[in-house]
Amino acid sequence: MIEKRKPIEVTEAVNRVMTYARELTYEIVPIEESDGRVLAEDIYASHPIPSFDKSPYDGFAFKAADTNYASQDAPVSFEVVEHIPAGTIGKKTLKKGEAVRIMTGAPLPKGADCVAMFEICQTYQENEKEYMSIKRTINALDNVNRKGSETLEGTHLVEKGTYIHPGVKAVLATFGHATVCVAKKPLIGLFTTGTELLDVSDDLVPGKIRNSNGHMIASQINRAGGEVRMLGTLADDFEASYKAIQEALNEVDMLITTGGVSVGDYDLMPDIYDKLEAEQLFNKVAMRPGSVTTVAVKGNQLLFGLSGNPSACYVGFELFVRPVIQKAMFSKQPYPPKSKAYLTTDFPKPNPFTRFVRSRVVAKDGQIWIEPAGIDKSAVVTSLIETNAFMMLPGGTRGFKKGDKVEVIFLDTYQGQTEPWTT
Ligand SMILES: Nc1nc2c(c(=O)[nH]1)N[C@H]1C(S)=C(S)[C@@H](COP(=O)(O)OP(=O)(O)OC[C@H]3O[C@@H](n4cnc5c(N)ncnc54)[C@H](O)[C@@H]3O)O[C@H]1N2
Numbered sequence: 034m035i036e037k038r039k040p041i042e043v044t045e046a047v048n049r050v051m052t053y054a055r056e057l058t059y060e061i062v063p064i065e066e067s068d069g070r071v072l073a074e075d076i077y078a079s080h081p082i083p084s085f086d087k088s089p090y091d092g093f094a095f096k097a098a099d100t101n102y103a104s105q106d107a108p109v110s111f112e113v114v115e116h117i118p119a120g121t122i123g124k125k126t127l128k129k130g131e132a133v134r135i136m137t138g139a140p141l142p143k144g145a146d147c148v149a150m151f152e153i154c155q156t157y158q159e160n161e162k163e164y165m166s167i168k169r170t171i172n173a174l175d176n177v178n179r180k181g182s183e184t185l186e187g188t189h190l191v192e193k194g195t196y197i198h199p200g201v202k203a204v205l206a207t208f209g210h211a212t213v214c215v216a217k218k219p220l221i222g223l224f225t226t227g228t229e230l231l232d233v234s235d236d237l238v239p240g241k242i243r244n245s246n247g248h249m250i251a252s253q254i255n256r257a258g259g260e261v262r263m264l265g266t267l268a269d270d271f272e273a274s275y276k277a278i279q280e281a282l283n284e285v286d287m288l289i290t291t292g293g294v295s296v297g298d299y300d301l302m303p304d305i306y307d308k309l310e311a312e313q314l315f316n317k318v319a320m321r322p323g324s325v326t327t328v329a330v331k332g333n334q335l336l337f338g339l340s341g342n343p344s345a346c347y348v349g350f351e352l353f354v355r356p357v358i359q360k361a362m363f364s365k366q367p368y369p370p371k372s373k374a375y376l377t378t379d380f381p382k383p384n385p386f387t388r389f390v391r392s393r394v395v396a397k398d399g400q401i402w403i404e405p406a407g408i409d410k411s412a413v414v415t416s417l418i419e420t421n422a423f424m425m426l427p428g429g430t431r432g433f434k435k436g437d438k439v440e441v442i443f444l445d446t447y448q449g450q451t452e453p454w455t456t
Pocket residue numbers: 225226227229230242243244245246247291292293294295296297300322323324325339340341342343345411412
């Protein structure tokens with residue numbers, strides 16, 4: 034008789050794991066290499082934006098008061114005393130009746146307090162001098178992009194733990210961050226286990242399968258922002274596996290194994306954890322797939338024993354490993370965001386445990402819809418092709434109907450949420 038495992042709720046399991054999640058360290062990289070990294074520092078505005086009063090248009094700058102009596106019948110004329118391209122400071126201080134020809138982005142000259150676009154100005158020459166006339170009044174500060182109007186100096190703009198995407202990068206460049214302080218990627222060791230596993234380049238032979246979990250999890254680690262150390266495949270041999278895992282722990286921040294966590298004769302991971310004297314946080318979770326997911330901790334290192342079944346392995350990673358990676362990289366929103374969507378089709382399966390259906394989410398006619406991405410079985414790999422979300426169906430329910438509103442957990446996003454969602 035094997036020992037019967039006691040399942041715990043998913044939220045409880047996530048919370049137990051997160052108790053051991055800790056922030057790691059940082060490194061400095063050139064801004065060019067910061068895409069997809071995570072900020073390890075808060076970013077403040079080191080100067081106002083704009084940093085000077087500037088023209089938002091190609092046109093003329095002058096004193097607004099000079100147009101007080103301008104009208105269709107009584108245009109007001111200005112002598113154009115200077116041209117100011119962007120990047121150039123005007124030399125003149127404008128006097129009454131004078132204007133400068135100014136380009137978008139150029140600083141307003143001294144004495145000017147407004148801009149008029151070319152389109153509402155007439156230009157002409159007289160006695161080799163350049164003039165501009167205008168037929169309407171302009172108010173002071175009209176068409177002036179004021180210093181600090183976008184951002185005041187000292188404003189807290191980007192929070193430590195933010196994923197660096199093109200918008201964040203633009204702000205980093207704006208404030209002169211040629212190098213960026215980013216979270217060091219947590220180094221995650223990865224073993225696949227199973228005597229049945231072939232390498233991706235091997236020919237298929239009877240009874241064996243190619244190792245898909247290794248490449249899948251490596252890809253999930255990369256997507257989550259971690260760094261993977263591929264440690265290879267372990268045959269189902271206790272001593273060799275124990276030794277390899279023990280040694281690997283010296284080299285990585287955390288360790289993932291796939292397979293060998295259930296109750297089979299060759300499922301060695303539980304005994305390996307025992308021999309390592311690692312404390313098992315749980316070995317059964319009230320979820321499908323991935324119920325056999327086992328997480329242990331040795332010292333301050335987490336050991337994730339993900340299921341061997343591909344879909345279960347995939348779900349186990351997203352629910353338990355990804356938030357730990359996010360936390361390691363200073364994220365204040367480490368959990369995948371949850372919302373609601375409408376089911377496109379009946380889902381008649383009863384759910385004794387909380388079910389995480391690999392699903393495809395689409396926005397259609399102003400609503401979010403969700404549908405299973407393929408066969409809903411733990412051993413299935415092909416349903417992962419179109420998976421961009423999990424449909425989270427609560428335990429104890431008897432199936433759902435087309436049009437029902439269900440909970441959805443998004444996977445293809447770098448914006449997480451602060452609190453763990455509850456099942
Ligand atoms: N008597 C019971 N049997 C099983 C139970 C149970 O509760 N009682 N749970 C089932 C569930 S649920 C799952 S999920 C699996 C979990 O199995 P393991 O995590 O122990 O994984 P393995 O036995 O090593 O492999 C399971 C399955 O996955 C294939 N596999 C393994 N590694 C890979 C890989 N790297 N790439 C692709 N496929 C892989 C392996 O060949 C097996 O078919 O246990 C059930 N059994």
